[in-house]
Amino acid sequence: MLEKIIILDFGSQFTQLIARRVRELNVYCEIHPFNHIPELDSTVKGIILSGSPYSVRQEDAPFVDLGLFKAFPLLAVCYGAQFIAQQNEGDVQASNSREYGRANLSHVNNANKLFKGINIDSQVWMSHGDTIKYVPDNFEIIASTADVKVAGYQVKDTNTYGIQFHPEVTHTVDGKILLENFLVDICGCSQDWTADAFVETTIAELKEKLGNDKVVLGLSGGVDSSVAAILLHKAIGKNLHCIFVDNGLLRKDEFESVLAQYKDLGLNIRGIDAKDRFLTQLAGVKDPELKRKAIGRVFIEVFDDAAHEVKDVVWLAQGTIYPDIIESVSIKGPSATIKSHHNVGGLPDFMKLKIVEPLNTLFKDEVRRVGKSLGIESFILGRHPFPGPGLAIRILGDVTAEKVAILQEADAIYINNLKEAGLYDQVWQAGAIFLPVQSVGVMGDERTYENVICLRAVESVDGMTADWCHLPYPVLAKISNEIINKVRGINRVVYDISSKPPATIEWE
Structure with a gap:
């Protein structure tokens, strides 16, 4: 079974960076809002609590029941560390001194597992307005700076740790060492989550999940859909039906060149020229969100027409990746719309297809590593990201x-x-x-x-x-x-x- 670390998000701007650092250490992790805690089964090796823009002293501050995590090693960062201290009758107050930016450790307990290999004067990055003034007797202070006495602590006789600095940012010089200490020495993670392992596991899971069902996938020419296509192709072969739509908003000559590249990869693919249909629907539309919605609507219509020509299709595959999911959900539920994601949010009811998203746990650079493991050419994997609505949102105003x-x-x-x-x-x-x-x-x-x-x-x-x-x-x-x-x-x-x-x- 795939072991994992659960990161509970209290709204910090650095939460995604924590996940990236954990994955760089070949440990799989998932981000979940603090108010939507997943099932904590035997695959969970540890919990990380993120920072937050909130103060623990606010009435509406994020709250979790710490009793849920008693069976797991716990690393609390910034707000998370202050929250644990406060819940155990420690004292958290507004800081009288500046606690933003670079600082250096003036005290380190090297005998403690979390700080193994980290020396005095190691640079860390602070970013908090509150500070822990004192901790209860059953807390041991394991790191300090000149201005922050409780820079790190351990709850005695437990695997619960708190730090008031951010190990995930590059300004914390030994942050990677600290995280690896937590993941390996404290949580016992095996560090076997690699691109090769992902490919092997995902292909096996897709074979079992899809069986002999037919799947349609809308290819865009981008890295995500290309890697998703090859994964699916290796799992189900000709039962994958790829559709590449020319919406008239691609780069110059991209439709012809990308279609030829896909055919060279052995994919079962059909190209559809729908330029006039898209441009007609965009006529006079200036609002960027309305442009996105018009393009999405026409794409679904064109794609649905093409999908109906594939007899007995059951699944729709999408190249959704993890940032798409993260940016569509916040700690307070659905996030404020900055812009619509073209590949998040499902399908209209009339399509009646089940969804398969083989890349929805990966960040973009991880998708590229998986693509490399699959043997996909570098010129495809190195292609710059291109927006789903294409040049329509690079033409400000009407198209x-x-x-x-x-x-x-x-x-x-x-x-x-x-x-x-x-x-x-x-x-x-x-x-x-x-x-x-x-x-x-x-x-x-x-x-x-x-x-x-x-x-x-x-x-x-x-x-x-x-x-x-x-x-x-x-x-x-x-x-x-x-x-x-x-x-x-x-x-x-x-x-x-x-x-x-x-x-x-x-x-x-």
């Missing part, structure tokens, strides 16, 4: 065939130049955006009043956070010059230097 054609040409120049400069694989995601503004320019001896293209390139691991890429100025200059000279209708190119957060990667 027309003319704008799509302009953006496709500009985007092709941008991406091709990144590849020629050897920068494509260093960028996590890049794309051009068609802005709903026009600017004055001069071409030859004539005054122009034409459109503006914005270039976006970000560095990221999984898209949860991202920073803008510092592309070399000569490369940006060459891209701008080519777009303005070769793409009719564009006379200005700008570069987006916003990070996520506060901005999102896409503009809509």
Whole structure:
């Protein structure tokens, strides 16, 4: 059975990062809201409590029954540590000194399992407004900083630990050591959750789950759906029916090139040209959420027509990955809608298909590692993420065939130049955006009043956070010059230097 760590989310901005660090140590983990605790069976090796934007002193602060976890090793981070202390009649107060940013450990109990291999002066990262002033007699202080006496504690004669710093961030230099101490020495995790193990287990599970049933999968050309397709193909072969829809919003020549690549992989695939159908429904629609919904609705209609041509189909496969799930659920239930996920939320009742999502426990970089284990070519796995609604949400305002054609040409120049400069694989995601503004320019001896293209390139691991890429100025200059000279209708190119957060990667 697959062993796992359960991470209870109290709303911290770092919760997903805790999960990533645990998985980097080859231990499977799941994030669950604190108010939706899963069944804690024998596969659970330990529990981690996250931080929180709340104070334990607030009346509406997140609360869990700690008695549920008595049988499991427990690591409480920041808010979690303060919560345990408070529930055991310790004293948590608003801090009088700054407890944000870098700090150094002034006391470490190296004999304690959690701090094995971590020395005095090791740098840690603090991020809290409250602090634990004192702990009960049955708590042992195992780490301190100059300003925070209770930086780490253990409840005596138990496997319950609390730390007021964040081991998951890179600023905590020995954070990986601490987490590995907890996972291996305290929880007894075997660290055998690897890409190869995932492939072997998932294919076996898919064979058992799907049997001889037929499955349809909508391929997008992206990494997620491609890896999902190969996993399913290895499990059920020709019973997987792939459908690749040209919605008229793909990159230049992408439909033809990607369709050929899929056929080379041996997939049972059908390409459908539905450009006119999508563009007709998008005519005059400016609101980005309405554009997404229109595209989703038409895709379901086109996909449903194609799926009905496959006799006796039972399942719909989707390339949903873990961040899609996380961003669709918050600690207070469904999260506020930033934007609709095109592959989360199910199907209309009339399709009557069961859902299979073989990648819904993986982060994006884990999907790529699984793809590599499956032998998928690097040029497919290295393809930049591309939004489900395609160029429709990279055209701000209404979408027309003319704008799509302009953006496709500009985007092709941008991406091709990144590849020629050897920068494509260093960028996590890049794309051009068609802005709903026009600017004055001069071409030859004539005054122009034409459109503006914005270039976006970000560095990221999984898209949860991202920073803008510092592309070399000569490369940006060459891209701008080519777009303005070769793409009719564009006379200005700008570069987006916003990070996520506060901005999102896409503009809509």
